[in-house]
Amino acid sequence: xAISLDEIKKLKELTxxxxxxxxxxxxEADGDFDKALAAMREKGLTKAEKRGEREARExxxxxxxxxxxxGVLVELNCETDFVARTDDxxxxxxxxxxxxxxxxxKWASSDDIPESEITRKKDxxxxxxxxxxxxxxxxxxxxxxxxxxxxxxxxxxLVLTSQPFWKDDSQTIGDLVKEKIAKLGENIxxxxxRRIELGVSE
Numbered sequence: 001x002a003i004s005l006d007e008i009k010k011l012k013e014l015t016x017x018x019x020x021x022x023x024x025x026x027x028e029a030d031g032d033f034d035k036a037l038a039a040m041r042e043k044g045l046t047k048a049e050k051r052g053e054r055e056a057r058e059x060x061x062x063x064x065x066x067x068x069x070x071g072v073l074v075e076l077n078c079e080t081d082f083v084a085r086t087d088d089x090x091x092x093x094x095x096x097x098x099x100x101x102x103x104x105x106k107w108a109s110s111d112d113i114p115e116s117e118i119t120r121k122k123d124x125x126x127x128x129x130x131x132x133x134x135x136x137x138x139x140x141x142x143x144x145x146x147x148x149x150x151x152x153x154x155x156x157x158l159v160l161t162s163q164p165f166w167k168d169d170s171q172t173i174g175d176l177v178k179e180k181i182a183k184l185g186e187n188i189x190x191x192x193x194r195r196i197e198l199g200v201s202e
Contacts, residue, residue, distance in 0.1 A: 007033055011040065056187040058084050062093035064101055072097045074193040079186040092180050092188070098166060099173055100195050105160040108190045109174075113155060125150050160190060 003026045011022040011033065022040070029036035059077035076093040078084050107113050125147045129135050135143055156162040161174035181188050
């Protein structure tokens with residue numbers, strides 16, 4: 001089976017693996033680029049999660065202002081100043097700033113959601129489900145699954161790392177960060193962000 005060098009290079013660029021590993025992944029996927037990329041991302045996630053335990057205190061603060069109406073500041077951390085100065089890292093910070101401007105997330109990750117907010121929203125969904133006549137005959141475990149699904153969907157839209165990436169909605173911001181962790185070889189963390197919109201106060 002002929003695997004084009006361009007596809008091997010593209011897979012290498014997207015995942016940060018060597019040319020040999022990229023070619024092997026394409027061969028194993030029978031030349032299906034998307035399938036090979038998905039497989040490499042899965043492998044990359046394992047490496048990224050191990051790196052996720054390491055301290056990340058270097059990085060940059062990226063700023064973005066859209067049409068003088070929306071302003072964003074985001075602190076993106078990595079482990080070394082060397083990686084913080086790379087174009088890949090700067091581009092990631094910029095893409096994340098644009099994501100925040102466009103999608104207005106409330107929290108950087110699910111760990112940042114206050115427990116009181118989760119409880120408040122769950123109680124609200126339970127009350128709505130119990131008041132809906134369509135749910136009258138549904139078993140409790142089925143209803144619980146429905147509510148859990150609604151709760152996840154609600155917070156996924158408000159958590160930065162769970163939101164679909166504005167450039168490629170087949171991956172989340174969390175996937176994008178893990179991809180860069182695998183490529184750059186360092187832990188990367190969105191530490192904090194601020195979004196200001198003209199005429200709108202929190």
